[in-house]
Amino acid sequence: MTGPHPRFRSVTTYSGHARRHDYALTVRHSPWRTKILALTIDGVEHLPEADSTKVEADGVEARVHGWLTVRIVVRRPTVEGKMVDREKIHVTTAALGGAGEAEVHAGGDIVPLLPEVGSRSEARDLKRTAHPTAFALIAGLTTILRLAIPLLGLGALLSFLTEPVKAWLSRHLTPILEPIFNWLGQLLHPLGQVLLAIVRFFGEVIDFLFGWLPPLHLPFDIPDWVWTTAKIALLALIAFSVSRANLTRRKRLLEEANAGAGDDSQ
Incomplete structure (x- = not known):
């Protein structure tokens, strides 16, 4: 994994593997907003345009919702070709910004995406879980x-x-x-x-x-x-x-x- 972004310490890349899929997303953790800068699923970019909340690539659709807590809904086609919700990526920012966390929620499973080495998010995870x-x-x-x-x-x-x-x-x-x-x-x-x-x-x-229960009165x-x-x-x-x-x-x-x-x- 590469080191954290040198210019913007609040920008962190998370990556991981869940449910036979690979994920990588780059996030800017500001005190007032959680901004998704890049999203890659199985090597394919899925980043919405500035004026849109969804993008479809390689038969997979990703919808981005939220401001401080962002939820990315990943929709995949069924055998019949119908698009259905498959997994969700939850991205949150710490209270003061600069760090946060990202998790893939699929069914009852929760898989955290690992922050890049040396990032504020990694330091936050190590400190809180220790x-x-x-x-x-x-x-x-x-x-x-x-x-x-x-x-x-x-x-x-x-x-x-x-x-x-x-x-x-x-x-x-x-x-x-x-x-x-x-x-x-x-x-x-x-x-x-x-x-x-x-x-x-x-x-x-x-x-x-x-109503049949008598009222309870304490002796003091x-x-x-x-x-x-x-x-x-x-x-x-x-x-x-x-x-x-x-x-x-x-x-x-x-x-x-x-x-x-x-x-x-x-």
Whole structure:
């Protein structure tokens, strides 16, 4: 594999083999966009033109969707000649840009495409998969901060600081938007009535199934902050567990992809 692009460190080439097909794609990982610069499947280029989202070459069609997270849908012909979706290539960019990852999703299989040696994406993969617990803890702490900030009164402070802006928007935009919202409300009123009836129906079903259960009363009062803390802790634990499981899975898949690339080069 060649070294990373010297001029643009945010540009990375990924390559790999999955489901009897070879893939190579070059991606620019910007903080505001994931841009596919080149896509090759089985040695054939499949890069859409600037004004198109799909291209067909050698009987295979590739459609590109998305902005920050890009999904490339690969369509192949059946025996009857009908084009159907076969696999998807998921390309994502890290929060600050400059690095990311690419995976081929086919059925229930997920095969990561390997970033070029020396790229930021390779360094990111090595760092995150070498310490999955540490990065999972970061995900859990991020969840705690996101949920705790409103409880610390910072939300009220930000609301106070932005009050002049909201007042200005309300004063100038309300006369324009109010007739539109009123028209939409009248248009969607029948749908709202249907949804309300559905909610009432499920409420009656739940009451029928569980209404016989007596209410639970504890012999002591539990402060509200205890329940709030327990909810935040539970969500943080879920974020930690999911993040660690995903990093462990990605480490295993990368090791398998590296082993497969080593076997092909021999």
